[in-house]
Amino acid sequence: MTSRDEQRQKSRAEILRVAAEEFDRRGYAAVAMSEVAASAGLTKGSVYFHFTSKAELAQAVVETYFAQWRLLRQEVEERELTGLDAIRWMSLNVAEAYKNDPGVRAPLRLMREAEAIGVELPTPFVGWIEAVREHLQEAQDSGDLHGDLSVDAAAWQLVAAFFGAQEMSHQLTGCADLTVRIDELWHVVLPGLSVRS
Amino acid sequence: MTSRDEQRQKSRAEILRVAAEEFDRRGYAAVAMSEVAASAGLTKGSVYFHFTSKAELAQAVVETYFAQWRLLRQEVEERELTGLDAIRWMSLNVAEAYKNDPGVRAPLRLMREAEAIGVELPTPFVGWIEAVREHLQEAQDSGDLHGDLSVDAAAWQLVAAFFGAQEMSHQLTGCADLTVRIDELWHVVLPGLSVRS
Numbered sequence: 001m002t003s004r005d006e007q008r009q010k011s012r013a014e015i016l017r018v019a020a021e022e023f024d025r026r027g028y029a030a031v032a033m034s035e036v037a038a039s040a041g042l043t044k045g046s047v048y049f050h051f052t053s054k055a056e057l058a059q060a061v062v063e064t065y066f067a068q069w070r071l072l073r074q075e076v077e078e079r080e081l082t083g084l085d086a087i088r089w090m091s092l093n094v095a096e097a098y099k100n101d102p103g104v105r106a107p108l109r110l111m112r113e114a115e116a117i118g119v120e121l122p123t124p125f126v127g128w129i130e131a132v133r134e135h136l137q138e139a140q141d142s143g144d145l146h147g148d149l150s151v152d153a154a155a156w157q158l159v160a161a162f163f164g165a166q167e168m169s170h171q172l173t174g175c176a177d178l179t180v181r182i183d184e185l186w187h188v189v190l191p192g193l194s195v196r197s
Numbered sequence: 198m199t200s201r202d203e204q205r206q207k208s209r210a211e212i213l214r215v216a217a218e219e220f221d222r223r224g225y226a227a228v229a230m231s232e233v234a235a236s237a238g239l240t241k242g243s244v245y246f247h248f249t250s251k252a253e254l255a256q257a258v259v260e261t262y263f264a265q266w267r268l269l270r271q272e273v274e275e276r277e278l279t280g281l282d283a284i285r286w287m288s289l290n291v292a293e294a295y296k297n298d299p300g301v302r303a304p305l306r307l308m309r310e311a312e313a314i315g316v317e318l319p320t321p322f323v324g325w326i327e328a329v330r331e332h333l334q335e336a337q338d339s340g341d342l343h344g345d346l347s348v349d350a351a352a353w354q355l356v357a358a359f360f361g362a363q364e365m366s367h368q369l370t371g372c373a374d375l376t377v378r379i380d381e382l383w384h385v386v387l388p389g390l391s392v393r394s
Contacts, residue, residue, distance in 0.1 A: 019231045029311070076260055112368070116227070125365055146388065156378070157362065164361020165354065168322055171309070173267030181353070188354045191343065 012050045014040045017103065022062050024106035028058055028113045055119040058110050062121050065107035068097070071155055073131060083139035084194060088186055091162055095182040098166055099175040128159045136193075144194055154193060161185055209247045211237045214300065217258050225255055225310045244375035252316045255307050259318050263302035264292070270328060280336035281391060284329055285383055288359055292379040295363055296372040325356045333390075341391055351390060358382055 018039040020033040033054050037044045051057040072093060076086050097104045110117065111124045133155035139145050145154075165185050169178040219228040228249050234244045248254040264274050269290060273283050294301045295325040307314065308321045330352035336342050342351075366375040 027226075027310075027313070029224075113224075116224070123369070125369060133360070149385075150381075152383045152384055157358070157363075157382055160361035160365045160382075161354070161358035162361070162379070163365060164357035164359070167364070168353075168357045168360060172322060181357070184347075184350045185354055185357075188346075188351055189386060189389055192386055 008050075011040070011042060011046060015042065015047055015050055015057070016061055016064055019057050019065075020103040020106040023058065023061060023110055025101040028054075028090065028110055028117055032065075033057070055117050058117050059119050062107040062110055065104060066122060066127070068104070069094075069127065076099075083135055083142055083144055084134040084190075086138070087158065090131070091182050091186075092179070095166065095178050098170075099178045105170070125159055125163070130157050134160050139194070144187070144196055146193065146195055149193060158189070161189065205247075208237070208239060208243060212239065212244055212247055212254070213258055213261055216254050217223070217261075217300040217303040220255065220258060220307055221299040225251075225307060225314055230254070252314050255314050256318065258315050259304040259307055262301060263319060263324070265301070266291075266324065278354055280332055280339060280341055281387075283335070284334040284355065287328070288379050288382075289376065291359075292363065292375050295367075296375045302367070322356055322360070325359075326352050329355050336391070343390065343392055346390060355386070358386065 015036060019036050020029070022039065031054070033047055034044050036057070037047045037115050038096050045140055047057075051060060070182070072090065075123060076090060079089070081089050094104075108124065114121045136145065136151045136155050136158075140149070140151055145151075162182065162185065165181045166178060169181050212233060216228070216233050219233060219236065228251070230244055231241050233254070235240045237244070244254075250259060269287065273287060276286070278286050291301075305321065308318050311318045330348055333342065333348045333352050333355075335349055337346070342348075357381065359382065362378045363375060366372050366378050
């Protein structure tokens, strides 16, 4: 890679970082491309070199987020985590990321505002529901779950409970208590899921 | 009450109904007072007679919502519902209202957008957490809950799980499956709460 390519990649990453911060704080409609350029210390032309429109920039912010979760799921495999341990580990990692990283919070806001953006964005939640369902199936196959539990229903509800805790902690405490709340979530729901709790 | 008073009250209610629909669908920033007037079949002057600004209108939409929940809580008392029965009954009623009534969905969106509105809005969730906590306490006093369950933690988590299910159902199915999901929520969490399940 030439040093010009490197410089371009660095600029692109910086634009994405700054755009996520702005979208997270103020929402899609309120953010201007010129503000993103100014915050990134770049010219507006340089921002448009990488992203031809604000909608395309928003799309890239969302894609970066999905790429990050693919890495997290890889790490679950590398650590050989399965079943409820895998779900718990993922939930604490996602909570930590959501708390500290606007790049994780912004996409959720953007997906909620998708109508105003007018471009195709991935559907939120469904990837998580599928991942949680797979690990719940592992737990069921190992005899860890109560016999009458529906894996499909429990997966949907776990993702919803996690997402609700994340949102409530965000709105009530600016995420200050999020890690504690996700830990607490497990205390409350685990006896309903697992025969070993 | 004179017929002019009656007419004014009717206009006010109609403005609130229409404003909730618009705020729910498009968010605070996108809605103009003139559009609210047009949808309500009133002049802009008539809307401003009732609400001196868009922010005041948004505030009134949120207040109407809180008044509605005070009525729901009164109904719980009149029906003499207590403990887990009370919480379950409330959750199904709130889900039904959220599914069918923009007047219930709009305030949640407005409270999330409070920063852009620039007026004091009530904090979401805290009233529900307190109501659920009271009923969980009744359940605990009657020996219905597992001994080691923290009533404070469970109240927070139940409200979060409900809210998460509501949001996910909204975003994934336009609330089509909300009632089923809230029913399912109880199947998943009840064994973790109650000794009788």
